[in-house]
Amino acid sequence: MQSNRRxxxxxxxxxxxxxxxxGAGLLTPRAVMAATWPAQAYDTKGFDESLKDxxxxxxxxxxxxxxxxxxxxxxxxxxxxxxxxxxIAGTDNIAILVKGNPTPLVCNFxxxxxxxxxxxxxxxGKTDDVIGVAHAGGKLxxxxxxxxxxxxxxxx
Amino acid sequence: xxxxxxxxxxxxxxLDVKSLIEHPMETGRLKDKATGQLIPAxxxxxxxVAVNDKTAVEANLSVAVSKxxxxxVKVPGKKGDKVTITWNSNIGKTDTQTETA
Numbered sequence: 001m002q003s004n005r006r007x008x009x010x011x012x013x014x015x016x017x018x019x020x021x022x023g024a025g026l027l028t029p030r031a032v033m034a035a036t037w038p039a040q041a042y043d044t045k046g047f048d049e050s051l052k053d054x055x056x057x058x059x060x061x062x063x064x065x066x067x068x069x070x071x072x073x074x075x076x077x078x079x080x081x082x083x084x085x086x087x088i089a090g091t092d093n094i095a096i097l098v099k100g101n102p103t104p105l106v107c108n109f110x111x112x113x114x115x116x117x118x119x120x121x122x123x124x125g126k127t128d129d130v131i132g133v134a135h136a137g138g139k140l141x142x143x144x145x146x147x148x149x150x151x152x153x154x155x156x
Numbered sequence: 157x158x159x160x161x162x163x164x165x166x167x168x169x170x171l172d173v174k175s176l177i178e179h180p181m182e183t184g185r186l187k188d189k190a191t192g193q194l195i196p197a198x199x200x201x202x203x204x205v206a207v208n209d210k211t212a213v214e215a216n217l218s219v220a221v222s223k224x225x226x227x228x229v230k231v232p233g234k235k236g237d238k239v240t241i242t243w244n245s246n247i248g249k250t251d252t253q254t255e256t257a
């Protein structure tokens with residue numbers, strides 16, 4: 001009786017893990033997109049592809065002039081506070097990317113007279129680098145910070 | 157009742173705009189536990205912050221932004237200026253809110 005119960009629990013846990021994998025892989029929503037929303041950049045699963053779709057350039061160079069503020073350990077991957085600031089002259093766009101997420105591009109902010117600073121809260125599926133990419137003068141610069149995620153925030 | 161809450165603090169010629177938006181930011185990957193059906197995606201795609209009707213920040217968000225998004229930006233302006241935040245979602249919903257710094 002006791003051992004049967006163990007087996008059943010194990011079985012159902014394994015089944016739900018499989019369900020999660022399928023849910024994450026197959027069910028990318030293809031909803032009607034707003035005109036200005038760069039759908040392709042946000043739909044693609046590749047890091048370089050999303051940068052290329054968004055900025056028309058890829059292969060950002062590492063820069064110390066970008067500050068990525070995020071916690072060392074995030075207990076809840078559904079709410080990870082991230083602040084990105086760029087000290088590079090002429091920064092007109094900042095994007096946040098997380099390579100391990102189902103779609104890497106999280107958000108991007110285009111600045112029109114505002115300071116190249118943004119702070120928000122993002123979802124992360126697992127422990128990963130939060131990458132801040134700044135677009136300045138047609139070139140891309142990046143900085144990253146690793147965040148350890150205890151509980152993933154991509155679904156359940 | 158607007159879904160957008162704003163707090164603006166002026167420092168010299170910069171307005172620090174902190175905003176909380178009430179929105180579920182559904183990813184389209186979650187299942188409704190009661191019915192087993194997928195909850196359709198419903199998330200904010202574009203968000204603009206304007207000062208005195210002039211756009212200062214144009215943001216694109218995705219499902220990877222947490223629900224009830226918190227947005228903090230620093231826009232040019234001084235006390236008395238009008239700050240407007242507008243969002244549009246993937247299912248065509250929209251909301252806007254204007255507050256005076």
